[in-house]
Amino acid sequence: MLVKVCGMRDAENIRSLDEKVQPDLMGMIFYPKSSRYVADAATIPSTKAAKVGVFVNTPIAEIVAKVNAFGLAYIQLHGDEDAVFVEELKKQAAAEIIKVFRVTEEVDWTYLKGFEPHVAYFLFDTETKGYGGSGKKFNWELLEKYPLQKPFLLSGGIQEESVAEIQHLQQIQPKLAGVDINSKFELHAAFKDVDKVIRFVKALQENR
Numbered sequence: 001m002l003v004k005v006c007g008m009r010d011a012e013n014i015r016s017l018d019e020k021v022q023p024d025l026m027g028m029i030f031y032p033k034s035s036r037y038v039a040d041a042a043t044i045p046s047t048k049a050a051k052v053g054v055f056v057n058t059p060i061a062e063i064v065a066k067v068n069a070f071g072l073a074y075i076q077l078h079g080d081e082d083a084v085f086v087e088e089l090k091k092q093a094a095a096e097i098i099k100v101f102r103v104t105e106e107v108d109w110t111y112l113k114g115f116e117p118h119v120a121y122f123l124f125d126t127e128t129k130g131y132g133g134s135g136k137k138f139n140w141e142l143l144e145k146y147p148l149q150k151p152f153l154l155s156g157g158i159q160e161e162s163v164a165e166i167q168h169l170q171q172i173q174p175k176l177a178g179v180d181i182n183s184k185f186e187l188h189a190a191f192k193d194v195d196k197v198i199r200f201v202k203a204l205q206e207n208r
């Protein structure tokens with residue numbers, strides 16, 4: 001199972017996680033209204049983890065500039081971007097795309113089909129006013145009936161206590177490719193409790 005740690009900004013914290021946890025993906029938020037907003041490429045060190053940039057309704061030219069400045073391997077689109085936008089972005093940016101759907105009470109799977117040819121993963125998070133990083137969970141049972149071929153990442157309020165529920169979903173749903181953790185592992189905004197992340201990842205890998 002892939003592990004993405006998101007909302008990173010502090011260079012020492014990034015290095016420490018990269019060394020001790022070795023996540024597959026490390027996310028940085030490029031949404032100016034977020035408390036985890038990253039403004040300056042110079043403050044972000046190189047990592048073994050693939051870097052993911054999180055964007056909310058950002059123009060393509062701006063995303064492409066960030067991909068190049070930060071060496072992003074993935075672009076996470078966390079806003080209301082449609083399939084036409086995603087197709088065009090894929091042509092212009094040298095990075096894979098993760099398209100996020102913010103879930104309320106149900107998911108329109110037919111709508112998602114239009115995105116499938118252009119993305120590496122879908123990601124499911126909880127619908128909130130602030131777009132993401134709320135620490136709020138949605139009804140993960142909705143994903144038990146996920147009908148598409150594209151693998152997806154699970155997100156939204158994942159915490160240490162979520163391991164059993166994640167593993168349960170993994171048994172039912174083979175398209176669950178990984179988890180994305182964020183606010184529930186923070187000591188303060190954009191700074192993770194590395195020991196907590198280590199415990200979570202170990203439990204996720206062990207108790208299967």
Ligand SMILES: O=C(O)c1ccccc1N[C@@H]1O[C@H](COP(=O)(O)O)[C@@H](O)[C@H]1O
Pocket residue numbers: 006007027029031034035036054056078125130131132133134135136155156157158180181182183184
């Ligand atoms: O973390 C943020 O501040 C953020 C802001 C805008 C869009 C996405 C954001 N983060 C993403 O939100 C999900 C869920 O995070 P949480 O576990 O509920 O805190 C995660 O995918 C982050 O990438």
